[in-house]
Amino acid sequence: MFDLERWQEIFDTIRKNKLRTFLTGLSVASGIFILVILLGFGQGMQNGIAKEFEQDAATSVWVWPGVTTIEYKGMNPGRPIQLRNENYEFAAVLLEDQIENKSPRLFVRNSFVNYGNESLAYNVQGVSHQFQFIENEFISQGRFLNQQDEDTKAKVAIISNKINREVFKELESPVGEFLDISGISFKIVGVYGDIGGEREEDRIYIPISTAQQVFNGADKLNNLSYTLPPAEDFEAAVAQSIKFKNDLKSYLQKAHTVAPDDTSAIQIYNPMEEAKRFYSLMGGIKFFFWFVGVCTIIAGIVGVSNIMLIVVKERTREIGIRKALGAKPWSIVGMILHEAIFITAIAGFSGLILSMGLLEIVGPHVEVDYILNPSVNFNVALTTVFVLIFAGAIAGFFPAWRAAKIHVIEALRDE
């Protein structure tokens, strides 16, 4: 391997057979190139999907009522379901050990929001203090709602970074300012941001108790939301969230006299379940990418061994001459293998560098839904190259061995 003479001999051969070398190299390099790009996009899809699920806490569960569609216990279908405080409170007690954070939600409809003389168009929602963790909000200034706000039905409001920028840009801080919501003054106590981005920052949060009392909500709720405690692993988290969903659903169905198979009266959205579906789809896609990639590599290896066979055939006479001049069998095997490994290695690494470079340069600029920053694990790619080199060596060995066994007389026979 480190025999300088052998290297010189090989470089001579390569220099004088440029096309053959180039074609061999091309098949190997393209194999690696395609594999790395495929793996990169597999990773990109995974990143993209993970990003989609980042907007809300991953273990969150969302409940909203609808209209019954099935007759049940003498009740006609078409009956709208109204969630109430007692549902929220009872569920909280019933499923206490399964819940990490919980919040009811009331949409304050037909509200007018004013700041000074300015009329603003944002949603007002009554939520609990734990809603911060369910929606994945972070606090930029001041604070979020707290238990005391709820208990005292405080007239406080939390605005978003977006609202802050759009309305309060002249102020150093909006905290302490007063908003007029349908004629009632609310003091701004905090500014939040949403990980999901600006489209989730159109809301003004006020305490749920205040919302119900001030805006004639009575004990009505529009929405329930929860997060579940972290689980050991993904599978456990999925199992836990499905169990919680079923428990909650059966309680709410009983409380509102809804048929157990009525899917539209009580709807529960469980991102975990969706995530599982996406992740298994992801797994399938990744497997497919690997499969295609490996097939490409196999095609590359077959290409190499094919070319090696032709090389041996083409060089039969030369090998015969070399043997007549005193080349030992292993020196023939070594020469052909050495060349094969050298070409495969160079081509493999060029394919690797080229594809990694492409991913590195183009990857961060890919802006397609569900594909984010395609990249590939360098070690995986490197291993692939070595596997390919090894396979190339194996593929080259048999033709080389055959070459070493060439009968000199037959090789030199005049055609």
Place this chain on the structure above:
Amino acid sequence: MIQIKDLHKSYKMGKNSLHVLKGINFNVEEGELVAIMGSSGSGKSTLLNILGMLDELDEGSYTLDGVPIKNLNETKAAQYRNKFLGFVFQSFNLINYKSAAENVALPLYYQKVPRKERQEKALKYLAQVGLKEWANHLPSELSGGQKQRVAIARAMAAEPKVLLADEPTGALDSTTSYEVMDLIQKINDQGNTILIVTHEPDIADMCKRIVHLKDGVIIEDKKIEQVRAAKYV
């Protein structure tokens, strides 16, 4: 230099066995220039292959420079070939992508001679065959006679004990043939042992001894008065 006793060789052709050499006995002394003659099928090429360790004998014994040549594995045979023998072929058998000098240096590569020394030696032997100026030319740029001279230089470069030439003039016109024979005679004059297989009587006459093969046996083995090729050149 070469002792052959009771050599037999047969080839299997399907069910039939073809007995090619049927008991050959002959010795070659150092410095001889021997022509092996015979019509095609007489077994002269088979004899040369066995002498060249490219084929194995069935029966009998073969001793080369005191070394018994018997049951060699491929590696050993390769070693002996490299050390003892130089080959010249009818169709030259130069490696077509290597220059004349590289071709001549090739047996030295297998002797593990360092590159620099290889190149020097190659040039020296090319100079001996009068092709020093052609050292960097590819075989395709040389004439037939030049190619054969390169092949002879290559065979000599390894400094073998015996030079084996299989129809060295078979692919050349008569003028060129005589030039090549002139070269071979000069190499022989320096004391090298040379065996030439040929079926051309005028070439055989330029050797010092003629061995006549027919149907696998030697029918005639005589020393002759050498005709110098130089006077035809």
